[in-house]
Amino acid sequence: MAQIFREILFQEPNSIFIKVMIMINLIFSAILGYSEGSGKQNLEYSKFWNLKSQEKIKIPSKIGMIIAYTPSLITCLSFFWIFPNSGIRFFMLNFAITIHFFKRLLEVLFVHKYSGSMAMKSAITISSSYFIAFSSIIYIQHLTKGSIEPIIDLKYSGFIVFLVGIIGNFYHHFILSKIRKKSESGYKIPKGGLFNLVICPHYFFEIVTFFGFSLISQTLFSFSSTIGTLFYLMGRSYATRKWYISKFEDFPRNVKALIPFVF
Known part of the structure; x- marks a missing residue:
């Protein structure tokens, strides 16, 4: 595992600033994700x-x-x-x-x-x-x-992953924008695209977008930011699914929160 990290990550400066930012990022994201998922905040x-x-x-x-x-x-x-x-x-x-x-x-x-x-x-x-x-x-x-540059250069692959993420995110935001007609108010169960598998596909593609950033960057901090985003959006999507279940009796139970067939 250490060998893989050495091949895909920059040999960054031995900076206290970077180490502190990584820890703050992960801890804050984990706490925020837990608070969202548990409904405490x-x-x-x-x-x-x-x-x-x-x-x-x-x-x-x-x-x-x-x-x-x-x-x-x-x-x-x-x-x-x-x-x-x-x-x-x-x-x-x-x-x-x-x-x-x-x-x-x-x-x-x-x-x-x-x-x-x-x-x-x-x-x-x-x-x-x-x-x-x-x-x-x-x-x-x-x-x-x-x-020293990473042995394995992932920046171009990362840009492609970024494009997949940002296009997928926009597509599902567009679907959400078309659910209600101009004369309607309130929420509906979204359908179409990956909404048939997860209630928050826009969050799923948000994570893909962040993963693309990490592959372009290939720094430990960028990967920690992606993990932090995953923590938060797992909590947010879990709370979203719980909200839909509480509001709609016909909400399909096979529709997951964030990751198709898994979570």
């Missing part, structure tokens, strides 16, 4: 808004999601100027992450349908988490400049 947006909330400061959901994504997009764009000569791998990673957040903002503006509010603190929490995580991924990639 949900980020207050979407169907989980007002489950147990006493939040007084709320904003329109569309504005909240713009707040969540815009700082990270601006930061990614600025990195092209801050680190102009960091190599093809750095460019591919920053370009992929920039496209990721640009697509999210386009979805907020033109695809998703919003009918309610979200907690201001959730918008700030999401925005801060994305900003810290992706700024760290890109900065740590910059720190690998001059380091």
Whole structure:
């Protein structure tokens, strides 16, 4: 196993900053995922808004999601100027992450349908988490400049995986946007695509997208971020499936939460 890691990961600088960020990332994601799955604490947006909330400061959901994504997009764009000569791998990673957040903002503006509010603190929490995580991924990639490249080069394969993830994620978001007609409100059981197998295929492809980032980057921190995302989205999808079961008596029990036929 150690030999495999040596072949696919950069020999990164012996940095306390990197080690601390990896531990914080994994621990925070695991706690957040457990809190989501157990229902002890949900980020207050979407169907989980007002489950147990006493939040007084709320904003329109569309504005909240713009707040969540815009700082990270601006930061990614600025990195092209801050680190102009960091190599093809750095460019591919920053370009992929920039496209990721640009697509999210386009979805907020033109695809998703919003009918309610979200907690201001959730918008700030999401925005801060994305900003810290992706700024760290890109900065740590910059720190690998001059380091020994991995024996197995996965950056081009990673970009293909990223494209599969982002296209699959968009496709299932598009399906969700078409479930309700303009005159309708409330939630329905989504159907089509992988919704026939899992209730959160958009989360599944989100994980695929992050895995693509990791393969492009090939740093230990980027892989830890993907694992952290998996922890969180497992909890979020488990809570989502539990919510649907509680609201719809005809919810098909063979439909899993996140991973077809498994979980």
